[in-house]
Amino acid sequence: MLLIPCPWCGPRDEAEFHYGGQAHVAYPDDPAALSDEEWARYLFFRDNPKGRFAERWSHAAGCRRWFTLTRDTSTNTFTNTSAAPEVTA
Amino acid sequence: MAERVSPLAGFEPVSAEGLRIAEVPFLTQVNLRADPESPAAAALGDALGVPLPAEPGTWARGDADVLWLGPDEWLVVGPPGGAAELESRLRKAAGEARVGVTDVSAQRTTVLVGGSRSRDLLAHGCALDLHPRMFGPGRCAQTSLARAQVVLAAREGGEFAVLVRSSFAAYLWAWLLDAAAEYL
Numbered sequence: 415m416l417l418i419p420c421p422w423c424g425p426r427d428e429a430e431f432h433y434g435g436q437a438h439v440a441y442p443d444d445p446a447a448l449s450d451e452e453w454a455r456y457l458f459f460r461d462n463p464k465g466r467f468a469e470r471w472s473h474a475a476g477c478r479r480w481f482t483l484t485r486d487t488s489t490n491t492f493t494n495t496s497a498a499p500e501v502t503a
Numbered sequence: 504m505a506e507r508v509s510p511l512a513g514f515e516p517v518s519a520e521g522l523r524i525a526e527v528p529f530l531t532q533v534n535l536r537a538d539p540e541s542p543a544a545a546a547l548g549d550a551l552g553v554p555l556p557a558e559p560g561t562w563a564r565g566d567a568d569v570l571w572l573g574p575d576e577w578l579v580v581g582p583p584g585g586a587a588e589l590e591s592r593l594r595k596a597a598g599e600a601r602v603g604v605t606d607v608s609a610q611r612t613t614v615l616v617g618g619s620r621s622r623d624l625l626a627h628g629c630a631l632d633l634h635p636r637m638f639g640p641g642r643c644a645q646t647s648l649a650r651a652q653v654v655l656a657a658r659e660g661g662e663f664a665v666l667v668r669s670s671f672a673a674y675l676w677a678w679l680l681d682a683a684a685e686y687l
């Protein structure tokens with residue numbers, strides 16, 4: 415099981431967390447102006463790197479805060495845990 | 504008036520050498536949301552007789568117990584029957600500030616686990632390091648105990664308050680008894 419570092423609670427079992435996918439995916443400025451293809455790209459298309467990947471996690475069974483951390487997808491090591499709110503503007 | 508029945512009313516407390524398990528029903532619980540840096544947070548602390556704990560995973564005792572739940576969230580726990588008074592006291596202290604005060608007394612019941620075996624028992628179902636060096640008196644955490652979400656608060660003398668959702672309480676009690684078999 416992964417030990418995920420919550421910026422508030424410290425390292426906790428993976429089972430306490432909810433995964434929120436790729437971080438820094440900005441909500442479109444004017445969603446109504448998007449074509450169907452552009453909207454689908456916003457909704458469904460995500461990076462899938464081998465290596466460092468910024469992700470959103472929620473400490474669902476703990477402090478219930480969302481935060482961003484960077485996970486290396488090939489080693490599952492975590493860096494840069496941040497309690498800063500997601501900026502999507 | 505309707506008779507109140509606590510979630511664990513049907514279960515006998517456990518009292519053995521090295522282990523005590525007992526429900527403390529109907530405690531007053533008020534959820535508090537406030538900006539910890541705001542003047543309102545200081546006023547709320549004054550109203551509770553103790554500053555709102557700022558360090559994650561700690562609790563403090565004033566007129567009531569104040570448990571850190573999150574960076575802007577606390578659980579205030581007091582004796583039974585005090586919710587209305589506590590809620591209005593906190594609202595008065597908050598004034599016009601952006602503060603959330605919610606009576607959640609019915610949400611959870613409290614199980615006290617004490618005795619020299621208390622840590623061993625909880626460790627059967629809790630991934631946190633409960634050693635006194637890591638989780639001594641004054642520490643608290645929201646975590647999973649036997650897959651049930653709980654608020655865990657360490658007290659003096661190796662005693663723990665386990666606050667569990669009312670609907671999970673009977674399950675957790677049964678699990679505690681099962682896990683405690685080797686100590687009874």
Ligand SMILES: [Zn+2]
Pocket residue numbers: 420421422423424473476477478479
């Ligand atoms: Zn947390």
